[in-house]
Amino acid sequence: MSEPLYARPTSVAEALELRAAHPDWMLLAGGTDLLVDSNHRKVPVGMLDLWRLAALGGIRQRDAAIEIGAGTTWLEIERHPLVRVGFLPLAEAAREIGARQIQARGTIGGNIGTSSPVGDSLPVLLALDAEIEVASVRGSRRVPYRDYCVGYRKTALAADELIIAVHLPTPVASTRMVWRKVGTRKAQSISKVMGAATMVLDGGTVVSARIGMGAVADRPIRLTAVEQAVVGLSLLQAAEAARAAVPAAIAPISDIRSTSDYRRAVAANLVARFFAV
């Protein structure tokens, strides 16, 4: 059994060159997935260690958006004033990922890179209409998260690309933002159902809404049919319309952690509650 090769770039340019040269290497962005899998997965041929690469860190205001470096940890995200003031659901999701030790190691780029259907931040990114900035030696591009995860743990990231940052557009002032996770227990838990929503309100009427959910399909999904069903309704009407529309908009499975019936019902309840708090 050979030890994996290892490289730790000190700049984004170096990281991209290494990625281009070694598209089969595992990316290390915190190590929380790596550790869980270490007893079960084949040892990778190499590791590209992006942990604490300075250029991938930090949270900044960029015009009408904030930019979160891919290497930012959940702890940093949860505590950052820009996130807490403008994007509270992301801070709330960060607080419920694993436990403190995980939050201190796990990064937003890692969560996006893995894009598990139960990745706790991903419904929030959908509801906030996040854009993922990716780059390679060929150049950089931005992909809305709704187009980024294309299947069960499959993403639009090319083999030579790295995730650089997440861009969250600042919502209009009258936007309500909500988040809820239902896990197997109250901490250190994998989600059974979780979701986030942003809604623009005019008085008590829903002007528009974005709803992201996790653990209810093979990937984190937007509930566009539900979003359309609630437009123009009062919040109470929207809650009932959402409750009715959610079950058809999702495709949860039964697994070791829960049942599809339970997930479907709870998803409907959560989304209804997002409107009728």
Place this chain on the structure above:
Amino acid sequence: MLRVPPVGAGFQRTMARMSQPSTTHVGASMPRVDGVAKVTGRARYVDDLDAPGAWHGITVRSTIAHGRLEAIETLDGFAATGAVLVTAADIAAHGGSNEIALIEHDQPALVAVGAPVMHVDEALALVAAPTRAAALAAAKLVVARVVPLPAVLSMADALTANEKLYGDDNIFKKFLIRKGHSDDATFDAVMASAAHIIEGEYDTSPQEQMYIEPQGMLAEWRDGKCFIIGSLQCPYYVHKAIKTLLQCGDDEVVISQAVTGGGFGGKEEYPSMLAAHAALLARKATHPVKMIYDRAEDIAATTKRHPAQIRSRLGVSAEGDIVAIDVDVVMDGGAYLTLSPVVLSRGVLHAAGPYKCATVRVAGRVVATNYPPHGAFRGFGAPQTTFAYERQIQKLARYLGEDGLTTRKRLALRSGDTTSTGQVLTFSVGTDAVLNAIANVAGAAPVRSGVSAKGSTVRRGRGVCFYFHGAGFTGSGEARLAGRAEIALLRDGTFEVRASSTDIGQGAITMFTQICAASLEVDPALVRVIDPSTANVPDSGPTVASRTCMVVGSVVETASRKLKARILEWGASHGMANQTVALCGAAMARAHYGADHAGADIAELVQYQPPPGIAWDDATYSGSAYPVYGWAACLVDVSVDLDTYEVSIDRCVQAIDVGKAINPIIVKGQIEGGTLQSLGWAVLENVIYKDGKVANANMTNCIVPTFADAPDLETILVEVPYPYGPSGAKGVGEIPMDGPAVAVANAVEDALGCSFDSLPISPEAVFASRSRWSFS
């Protein structure tokens, strides 16, 4: 005049440390003897032990639930790994016997070629190599050919006995308790006379002990003797098993306990299996062999709490008294008998509950299936039957429109009453004390409807329960076992407690230190509880059954008192009348242990004597089932989230009659830990099997409560002394596991207006109950 050598340095150091010598140390929360080593990481668990040249052992396991082992083959390349392979054939080749000795010897150490494979993850062969990675790689080159047979994967299937796993009927053991009647017809007539019958069927789920330290063992052969050290509860159980396996004498096997990170029953029987494997590998490898399970293997292969199905009928008079109790208990024993008969025994002995009733019938069966053997887990059958009888009593209270505590107060056993086995309770019955304690702190019931912090609508409810737990071995068990412990006065004037009872995190060595010091009337700093190696300690019995403090503690107390009397007598006859035990002991030791001393230690070895009046008849299952009982009551408030169907435990208060708390903080710790295990069992723990294999064999999916899931636990210690326990103490280890789960079920019923008769009361179970909800 005797020539007295100088005082030993150890004694001087110890005396210097004694700031405030006191004469009694029982009832004080002395800091744990092992506390500093554990919090500083100095405590050495088996995987921390240095074993120069040790190899690592890996187990090759079955992948199907039932079959016949046709062959074990090694693939090309196995020889090149340098690993050794052990199969059942190696046991016979050395004149050993392929069995794990326990109640019956039906479980092999390794399945022999031609013999049945009885469960998934059963051990078929063993591999050892110089490193764990090499052993894992070599194990992948070992192939077992198994011809499948139909598997029995439910209790109902087992009882049809179409596929015979054990005897003709797949029943490992059955019991029948009759009180106040001699045959079924008489019983039926009494039940028929009832004004009303409360009926129920209850299911309880398997549960994983989830001790923080997985199972581990290290074996080494030196000079033809086998030395084993590991994570275990019962050194002499392992000793007996290894002697039987190797067919050798008492002195050819030495079993020692490493610092052990939790047991909860999970390290009662299984360590015998792991020790057998390590011993066999070490002999063949001619190296010490370490076997440390990872969490997945530990959860998949080791014992769980027995799942149970219980049917119960309460016949009730027009006045609301219980005229007849009828209980039928079926437990799933898994593939081998292991400890199932005694688990069932404790289950049926508690099944009628601590309630007055003249006519009781309790039947119990434990059946063979093709699951990995179920085994010991804190409570040992009682939590299962407690769940059923306290659901029944709650249904009775609801039927009568009576407050739950009132019903229990009205019907509970007290001094002078008889249990289901006809035992007359005469002392240490804490019924009123624990029920009053709960009533006093209960306060107003929670407001029915509300909104959670997350915005959900919630329904709240309150549940109570009342329960008892027999302390020590069942029936004549303690008399048969005849546990012994020894207290010795050492050369340096310090004292040694010698017992095979283990500290597995519950505080045994601190408790022994306190009892010994109090009985000797010396400072606890002069007392040391030595490691329970079978080479050094008498057999005080296994560390199980809430017996370590009450039974072994009483032996320690008696031995210490005898030694104190002997020392004071020596002192009086050597001009030291009115001197302390410590000073007399130091002088006596100096006089006794000369430089070339080779004789016996100054020590008192005492054997346990059951209290007078304890008579038990195994044939009729009647008499004094236990020398004494712990008594407890519990109150739980819950809120049920109507968006997510999750049950939150908002409050849990338990009042437990422990006789005497030797060390109140340790006792409270025991109670809080057991309570949380019970609450976890109630709402979120479960072991999920798929085709006989544990499907959630990891800590991510085989979940236990975190601190976030735990309410503030309120514990009320009640002390109604047991005349034959050390300073009045009785067992406390298991009773907190018995009641909280059913208090939760009663509380959820109160919240939602419908019954919850199965565990766990998971969100999915609450979701599935929606059509039965009854509230406005």
